[in-house]
Each structure stands twice: as C-alpha cells, then as structure tokens.
Amino acid sequence: MSAVLEVRDLAKAFGGVSAVNGVSFDVHEGEILGLIGPNGSGKSTLFNCILGQLPPSAGEVRIDGRPITGMRPCELNRLGVGRTFQLLQVFPQLTVRDNLILAGQEHRGSMWSRLVGRRDAGLGAAADRMIEFFRLAALAAEKAGALSYGQQKLLDVAMAFMAGPRLVLLDEPAGNVNPTMLAGLRERLREINAVEHATFVVIEHNMEFVMSLCTRILVLAEGRIIAEGAPDEIRRNPDVVEAYLGG
Amino acid sequence: MKRIAVFGVLVLLVLAPFGLKPYGIYLLSLWVVMTIAAIGLNLTLGYAGQISLAQAAFVGIGAYTAALLTTQGWPLWSAFLLATALCLAIGWLLGYPALRVQHHYLAFVTLSFSTLVFLILRNEEWLTKGVYGISGIPRPTLLGWSTKAPVDFYFFCLGVLALVSAATWWLVRSPWGRAFTALRENAIRADSLGVDTRRYTLMAFAIGSALGGIAGVLYAPLVQFIEPTAFALNLSLTLLLMVIVGGSGYFLGPFLGAAVSVLLPEWLRFSEGLYLILYAIFVMILMAFCPSGLLGLAERWRDSTARLRKLTR
Secondary structure: OOOEEEEHHHHHEEOOOEEEEEEEEEEEEEEEEEEEEOOOOOHHHHHHHHEEEEEEEEEEEOOOOEEEEOOOHHHHOOOEEEEEEOOOOOOOOEEEEEEEHHHHOOOOOOOOHHHHOOOOOOHHHHHHHHHHHHOOOOHHOOHHHOOOOOHHHHHHHHHHHHOOOOOOEEEEEOOOOOHHHHHHHHHHHHHHHHHOOOEEEEEOOOHHHHHHHHOEEEEOOOOOOEEEEHHHHHHHHHHHHHHOOOO | OOOHHHHHHHHHHHOOOOOOHHHHHHHHHHHHHHHHHHHHHHHHHHHOOOOOOHHHHHHHHHHHHHHHHOOOOHHHHHHHHHHHHHHHEEEEEEEHHHHHOHHHHHHHHHHHHHHHHHHHHHHOHHHHHHHHHHOOOOOEOOOOEEOOOOHHHHHHHHHHHHHHHHHHHHHHOOHHHHHHHHHHHOOOHHHOOOOOOHHHHHHHHHHHHHHHHHHHHHHHHHHEOOHHHHHHHHHHHHHHHHHHHHOOOOOHHHHHHHHHHHHHHHHHHHHHHHHHHHHHHHHHEEEEEEEOHHHHHHHHHHHHHHHHHHHHO
16 A cells, blocks of 8 residues: 655654654555544644644655645645644635635636636536535535534535545544534545545544544654554553543 | 616616716716725725725826826826736735735735835826826827716716726636635635635735726826825725725625715715714714624625524514
8 A cells, every 4th residue: 555645753843842753654545544642742733734834843744755845735735635624614704615616626727717717616516516415405505604513514524525635634523513413424534535535634532433433543642653553452552541541 | 686776776877977067977986986996905805805005006006107198198098008017016016915914014014005105106206296296187088989078087987897897796706706705714724725825815916906006097087187195095094994884895895885985975065064073973883883884784684684584484
C-alpha cells in the first residue's frame, strides 16, 4: 500500500512552547487513521501544520511523495486534500446547496470561466447527490445559519467531500453531535471510504466513535506520538490508559 | 410579483424627470451616479467583506480623468476606458494591504490612500489646477444625441446604471459572487475549500474601485465643475453610509442607500433648519435597531411573517 500522506519529524513551537515535537507517521491509501490525545496534546496544531494553516518550525510533509510544506491551503485543496475544523465552519448566509457548490467550484475550469460560465459551476447535480447522501434534502434551500448544530456539522463534513478529495482530515467531526446523527455520520464516512477509496485522518475525543470507525490509531501527548496500533491494542496500552483514557 | 415590481420601478425612473425642475433632475442624476459608486463599494465591503474608505478617491480619479480628457476634446468614452483601467489597476494594488490587515486597520490603510489622492488632486496644480478646480466640463454627444440638457444627461446616466447593474447582478450570482460571500463570512474556511482568497480579495478591490471610477466619469459632466474637496473623506463616509443604510451585501442596498442619502435630505427640507437633524435621527434609529440596513429590516420582517404563517398553519 502506498503512502498518501507522509509526515516526517514535524515540529511546531510557539515561542518557548513546543506544541508538536518531531512527529512522524504515514497514512496509506484507503486507510482511516484516528488521532487521539488529551486536550493541548498538539492534534489540531499538527493538522494546521500539515494543511498549510500554520508554518511548521521543522520537518516535512508529502502528499503522494510530493513535498507540500509551505503550500497554501487552497493549493493543497486543489491537490485533493479536504479538511474540517474543530469549530463549526459553514457559510451561514449561503444556502446548504450553495455551501456545497462553493466547496467544489474552484476545482472547475479557470477563474475567468467561473465568471462567465454557469451559476452552479456545473455542480448542481453533484451538490444534490451530496445533499441526498448526507440526508439534508429537506434543507437544501435553507440558509446554513438556520440549521441546527448537528445539521450544520453534517454539512461541514459534506463540504469537505464535495471536490472528491483523496485525503480528508476531519477535526472532531463527532463533537456535540447527538447519537442518532453520529451513527448516520459514521455510516456516511464508512460508505465514502469503501466506495470512493478516500483516505481519512480523524481527530476525535469520542472514543466509541473513533474506535469503531478507524483502522489504526495514533496517540499524541505533549506533542509526541506515544502509541500507535489497532483500536484494541490502543485500548489495552498502559501508556495510553495513563496519559489519556484513564482507569 | 418581483418582475412587476422591477417593471414598476423602471417605469417610475423613466417618468421621474418629467415635470421636475432642473434641480430635481440634477438630484435624480446625482442619485444615479452615487448609486454606481455605492454598488462598487457594496461589492468590496458588502459582498467580499473588505472595508474601504477610499471609494471617494476612485470617484475623484474617474472625475479628473473625464474632466482632463473631455476639456481637451477627447470623447467621454475614452475617459470611461482610461478611468476604468486606472481604477482597476490602482484598486488591485490597494487590495494588497488587505491580504495582511483587516477591519479597522484596513480602514486606516484605505483612509491614508484616500488622503494621498486628495493631496495630489489639491497640490499637483500643473495637472489638476489644484483648488481652482476644472470648469466647463462638456456633456457628451452620442451618435448625434446631445446630452447637454439635464433630462438627456439623466437618461444617459440611467443607461450606464442599467449596464453596471446588469453586470453586477451577473457577477454576484456567478461563482465569483459565492466566493466573495465566502471570503466575507469565513476566509480561512474558504481557503481550505480551494478558494484563492488572495486573488478574490484583490479582484473585489479592483472591481469595486473601477465602479467608483465609472461613477466619477459621470460625475464630472454632471456638475461640470470639479475641485478636490468633492472627493475628500466626506464623500467616502457618505458612500459608506449609503451601503450600510441600504443594506450591506444586498444587491438593491446601494440603490436604497443612495436614495436615502441623496434624496431624503431634500424631501425633509419642508422642516427648514431641522432637516439635517431629522435626517441624522433617522440614520441613528435605523442603525441602532437594524444594523443590517433597510433591506435587512425588510428581510427580518419577511422571515418573521413566514415563521408566523408556519406556526398558524
């Protein structure tokens, strides 16, 4: 299996505080990798360094063998890397359908063709399919700001998949989502993984969600990887139990 | 229903100057010109979320381009071309600070630019005639149609407004409009979805500024005499007021805002010395209770009646 994402000795320091400290790992094609760890362990900083939101202090990141360190987030997205953020990030004044079209439109044609071309950038049908897939059909014409938190979360995740990415980094997708919606979200993610062979990296505190979804888990504490393995191995790892899972 | 309303407004705009005295027609023409400038600012501020206090400078650049060219015998269309190109290029450059700073910091950057343009207009007498201004700016003749009379010039301005409105309508409904809105609402998320926020920011400044320039090209032959103080900070603040009062980020916001700013004070003149006080009170009440402007107020009313209808069904 080839590595879609390679992270080598990545470090990020804020002044004297080291948030990420020499982290290395690979993510293979079709894999769902979980990234867990206590609050402040450096998970989101690691995501932001990988995805160009923060410049790393040291280290290298490669996508399909190509160095991407220092690339802007929009350039990475066009390389097929999608993401969601820890906090909800939809565009409240746009409708659900327009949120999804926006999430894919910059992958279509040139900037000029997007000005003179179709209003939906040729993505209307794809957006409708995504709306249907994420069970948001009744809300397609609603402004995203009018949706419940859980519905906005689903939309947020759906947007990350709109451009058909190869790799998606999901930052706490299950945060504050009710159990019914969470089960639906897990099923949607599994289906995309199985059908589209998309590769995921998931940061999550909901252990039931992450253990049932991911095929491999990395545990981060104080900016370092302290454990790596299958969900069952991680559950039994004494270091992880001490640092994060508790008795 | 919407189409009937639009048709009704168009008929009203065509019939409006008949029966009005020259000053009334001048005010209508001024409303048209200021609407174009406010449409530009609405694109930069309302849609793309980039604050600018420099719109008056671009109106000034457009007006001086028109005045300098047409008083030398050049046709007005050449001024339209040159002013649009100039403002587009300068607006693009002015967008660069917006890539680094936002909100009130950006306001001060654009304010500095506005002051710089004002100083050039006032001090570079060899080009602009400084505080003496430029007079005798001719109105154009188009394919044998002279726009010298106020009513003819009003229709000329109205034609330009129609073209600008159609182009802006197309723009804001295109994927560019969606990207501008995304830039305003959440630039970080937009960036992560592949939206080149840098390029869209620069485009928002460039296009908004070019529309300011077009308004200036019309302003010069409307007033037929220009001098630098007309394009000082006061006009930038008035244009900002138009966008905010009308409804920032609403397509029709600048039309309404310009009407409030240009026409309302005149309608309040029956109150004689009190008219500016009444006008200021109106603006303060509106901003206090509906910061999203008149169209925001209309939308709130529409949403609440729709909710009420749902509940009583």
